Amino acid sequence: MTIAVPVVSLVLGFLSAAPLFLAVGVNPILAYRQVLGVFLNVDGLTESFTRGIPLLLASVGLCLAFKMNFWNIGAEGQLFMGAFAATGMVFLLPDSSAFVLLGSMIIAGFIFGGLFGMIPGYLKARLETNEVLTTLMLNFVAILWVDYLVYGPWRDPEGFGFPLTPMFPPNARLPWIPGTRIHAGLIVGLVCAGLVYVFLARTKWGYELKVTGESRLAAKYAGIDYLKLTLLVMFISGGLAGLAGMGLVSGIVLRLRHGISPGYGFSAIIIGWLARLNPLAVVPVSILFGGLLVAGDALQIGLGLAFATSQVFQALILLFVVGAEVLTRYKVALTWE
Amino acid sequence: MKGIVKRFPGVVANDHVDFELQAGEVHGLLGENGAGKTTLMNVLYGILRPEEGEIYIRDEKVDIGSPREAINLGIGMVHQNFKLVEPHTVLENILLGLKEPAFILNLKDAGDKVLEISKRYELPIDPGARIWQLSMGERQRVEILKALYRGANILVLDEPTSVLTPPETKELFRFIAQMAREGRSVVFITHKLDEVMAASDRVTVLRAGRNVDTLHREQLDKTKLASMMVGREVLFTLRKSPVVPGERVLELNQVTVMGDKGFPAVKNLTLDIRKGEILGVAGIAGNGQRELTEAITGMRPILSGEVRLYGKEIHSESISRRIEEGIAYIPEDRVGVAAPQGLTVAQDLVLRRYREKPFSSGVFLNQHKIDNNADTLIKEFNIMVSGKDAPARTLSGGNLQKLILARELSGKPALIVAVYPTRGLDVGATEYVRSLLLKQREAGAALLMVSEDLDEILSLSDRIAVMYGGEIVGTFPASEANVEEIGLMMGGSLRKT
Numbered sequence: 135m136t137i138a139v140p141v142v143s144l145v146l147g148f149l150s151a152a153p154l155f156l157a158v159g160v161n162p163i164l165a166y167r168q169v170l171g172v173f174l175n176v177d178g179l180t181e182s183f184t185r186g187i188p189l190l191l192a193s194v195g196l197c198l199a200f201k202m203n204f205w206n207i208g209a210e211g212q213l214f215m216g217a218f219a220a221t222g223m224v225f226l227l228p229d230s231s232a233f234v235l236l237g238s239m240i241i242a243g244f245i246f247g248g249l250f251g252m253i254p255g256y257l258k259a260r261l262e263t264n265e266v267l268t269t270l271m272l273n274f275v276a277i278l279w280v281d282y283l284v285y286g287p288w289r290d291p292e293g294f295g296f297p298l299t300p301m302f303p304p305n306a307r308l309p310w311i312p313g314t315r316i317h318a319g320l321i322v323g324l325v326c327a328g329l330v331y332v333f334l335a336r337t338k339w340g341y342e343l344k345v346t347g348e349s350r351l352a353a354k355y356a357g358i359d360y361l362k363l364t365l366l367v368m369f370i371s372g373g374l375a376g377l378a379g380m381g382l383v384s385g386i387v388l389r390l391r392h393g394i395s396p397g398y399g400f401s402a403i404i405i406g407w408l409a410r411l412n413p414l415a416v417v418p419v420s421i422l423f424g425g426l427l428v429a430g431d432a433l434q435i436g437l438g439l440a441f442a443t444s445q446v447f448q449a450l451i452l453l454f455v456v457g458a459e460v461l462t463r464y465k466v467a468l469t470w471e
Numbered sequence: 472m473k474g475i476v477k478r479f480p481g482v483v484a485n486d487h488v489d490f491e492l493q494a495g496e497v498h499g500l501l502g503e504n505g506a507g508k509t510t511l512m513n514v515l516y517g518i519l520r521p522e523e524g525e526i527y528i529r530d531e532k533v534d535i536g537s538p539r540e541a542i543n544l545g546i547g548m549v550h551q552n553f554k555l556v557e558p559h560t561v562l563e564n565i566l567l568g569l570k571e572p573a574f575i576l577n578l579k580d581a582g583d584k585v586l587e588i589s590k591r592y593e594l595p596i597d598p599g600a601r602i603w604q605l606s607m608g609e610r611q612r613v614e615i616l617k618a619l620y621r622g623a624n625i626l627v628l629d630e631p632t633s634v635l636t637p638p639e640t641k642e643l644f645r646f647i648a649q650m651a652r653e654g655r656s657v658v659f660i661t662h663k664l665d666e667v668m669a670a671s672d673r674v675t676v677l678r679a680g681r682n683v684d685t686l687h688r689e690q691l692d693k694t695k696l697a698s699m700m701v702g703r704e705v706l707f708t709l710r711k712s713p714v715v716p717g718e719r720v721l722e723l724n725q726v727t728v729m730g731d732k733g734f735p736a737v738k739n740l741t742l743d744i745r746k747g748e749i750l751g752v753a754g755i756a757g758n759g760q761r762e763l764t765e766a767i768t769g770m771r772p773i774l775s776g777e778v779r780l781y782g783k784e785i786h787s788e789s790i791s792r793r794i795e796e797g798i799a800y801i802p803e804d805r806v807g808v809a810a811p812q813g814l815t816v817a818q819d820l821v822l823r824r825y826r827e828k829p830f831s832s833g834v835f836l837n838q839h840k841i842d843n844n845a846d847t848l849i850k851e852f853n854i855m856v857s858g859k860d861a862p863a864r865t866l867s868g869g870n871l872q873k874l875i876l877a878r879e880l881s882g883k884p885a886l887i888v889a890v891y892p893t894r895g896l897d898v899g900a901t902e903y904v905r906s907l908l909l910k911q912r913e914a915g916a917a918l919l920m921v922s923e924d925l926d927e928i929l930s931l932s933d934r935i936a937v938m939y940g941g942e943i944v945g946t947f948p949a950s951e952a953n954v955e956e957i958g959l960m961m962g963g964s965l966r967k968t
Contacts, residue, residue, distance in 0.1 A: 337834045348811035356822045357791030
């Protein structure tokens with residue numbers, strides 16, 4: 135059942151996209167071949183991993199917040215703050231060794247993402263503000279702050295007016311696997327997934343998180359300090375999203391620019407739920423999701439589909455997978471009336 | 472209803488149960504928790520489908536597939552946990568789900584009809600009031616009106632008195648009698664012997680999903696009913712050994728506590744409890760008992776005054792600090808507060824103790840010790856559970872309370888604050904819980920027990936304090952207690968301080 139449902143839902147998702155492909159004048163069979171091809175050639179696979187890295191980091195962080203019923207919709211913004219802070223370190227320490235510079239970029243990325251996550255945490259614990267609204271709104275603050283920098287003070291003077299910073303020096307680039315775009319962020323992501331798993335299953339905080347997720351009153355009864363726990367969880371959750379941002383600027387784009395993330399922080403929410411908030415399950419789901427993003431690109435490049443069309447295709451697939459997920463939780467019985 | 476069989480995974484909730492209801496009759500359905508009373512009535516109301524058995528209404532065989540079909544057959548049910556939409560008004564709740572206001576709500580006509588019913592049955596209600604503003608008794612009235620509005624001839628009341636104060640219970644019985652006089656029928660599910668005897672024409676007793684017997688009013692006898700229900704003799708008097716109260720454990724001095732509505736719920740209250748003493752706090756729910764216990768355990772800050780444990784001020788200490796100092800707390804809300812339902816039994820058994828050694832060291836939990844603890848306590852307190860890793864939601868009410876007591880009492884508490892410790896429990900579990908509390912008293916704990924059950928207060932307490940309007944209106948030794956006086960004090964018409 136647990137295997138059959140996702141497989142069948144994927145097939146149905148593909149079939150439902152057929153009219154879409156026909157409408158834009160593309161043979162659906164060709165389109166399917168293009169999509170499946172992503173997972174059958176080396177470039178497609180490695181690229182799936184590459185796209186999966188920021189998804190993995192952000193999503194693992196979200197697992198923590200969601201487990202305690204803190205609806206952090208702000209991973210995107212926390213990611214941008216991490217990217218901003220990491221870039222800031224390049225401006226501050228351009229001439230230090232790669233070890234020092236990368237280390238400080240990682241730490242700064244984590245801390246800024248984390249601090250940015252603590253703001254809605256504090257607001258909720260102290261003033262009972264709705265975290266869905268505050269985290270969502272703070273996304274725009276972070277995205278526009280980065281826009282301000284890349285359109286203004288940090289713009290590359292030799293960049294022909296494009297909204298981006300100068301290219302990073304080589305000592306600010308994360309190690310990568312030659313011939314691919316997979317960078318050391320993958321290792322960081324895997325380690326973080328493992329750490330978060332241990333955090334949830336084996337530590338006092340993990341237990342407190344579960345109790346709080348069950349009921350805030352029960353947590354209070356158990357003597358759990360909600361403010362402290364929320365700040366800790368949101369620092370880690372935001373910090374991991376910040377690391378995702380750091381990985382993007384330091385491993386892929388090699389500069390800060392407008393729209394550094396196409397919405398990884400939002401996709402991470404879906405991934406977290408598909409993985410049932412299990413940080414280990416987030417790993418394969420992120421990479422598959424990365425593959426779906428690559429498939430979207432392949433449709434555009436290979437078949438000349440419009441960006442919007444490929445987005446509709448991705449959305450259809452997700453709709454079916456997420457929708458079918460509900461079925462795995464219930465017993466379905468067909469009755470004859 | 473003939474030969475009803477309903478199985479749930481692992482249990483047979485109804486095993487060939489027969490049940491007969493006559494017109495104009497109040498029929499008590501008696502049994503312990505888990506005896507299958509509610510299951511049987513849920514089958515009648517179309518919520519559950521039986522695997523076997525037949526239902527006849529007025530000699531006609533019926534197949535009830537949903538509550539809507541049950542309503543059409545003139546069956547109404549008031550569940551133990553009310554099914555009301557809290558932000559909506561009384562009238563909106565009554566109309567909810569009806570087909571009749573097809574598109575445009577004619578609130579005035581519907582409101583008039585509700586008022587007419589409410590007048591006829593003397594069930595006063597304001598149709599425009601919002602549910603969250605109402606007391607539990609008033610909410611029950613809304614549920615009853617909802618059923619009457621739908622033309623119920625058969626009214627099923629599931630544990631209707633568990634949320635009512637004594638005067639409200641009296642009102643309910645008057646209403647039930649009126650229904651019967653009009654030729655309608657009432658099924659009254661309960662596990663309280665006194666009530667079933669006071670209100671019913673006939674009583675059917677269920678035990679472990681089977682019929683025990685159906686008795687007529689004149690055959691009813693408390694001891695007999697109790698042994699039918701439990702399957703063995705039940706002691707109605709507890710053996711209480713004499714304990715000489717020792718040093719003062721808890722002391723409250725001029726304590727004022729704010730309630731949820733922004734008014735002081737506890738006013739200038741002073742009390743003390745000694746080692747080996749049970750202080751029973753009597754009073755009608757909503758007179759500050761909850762706020763008082765929350766102030767002692769740290770769930771609620773105090774506005775002024777002082778709370779001392781062994782002479783040391785604790786009123787500004789955190790909850791976790793108070794747990795360490797030996798305050799055990801058995802709160803009113805078991806499901807939402809005391810034993811979170813999604814955690815496993817083992818996890819719930821360390822809820823307030825996971826910080827202590829050996830359950831954790833440094834930042835890590837010691838799973839092995841947590842499991843051992845669960846094994847020991849499940850055995851020691853005889854908690855019926857499929858395993859220590861089963862979610863707490865699979866436990867019945869009595870076993871859940873055993874779990875909570877097991878955890879709270881295993882740490883050798885100095886002070887035990889118990890709120891409605893036996894509410895909703897069946898005779899067997901009640902007996903057990905009370906004996907546990909008495910054992911703690913003998914072991915030298917100080918106990919503060921809030922209860923609305925006067926029998927419980929009288930039989931367990933060493934001293935009794937009556938609360939009314941946030942104040943203690945009288946304190947006296949249990950040996951000098953006078954039930955009538957306590958009743959008057961609870962109603963606010965007598966003060967003795």
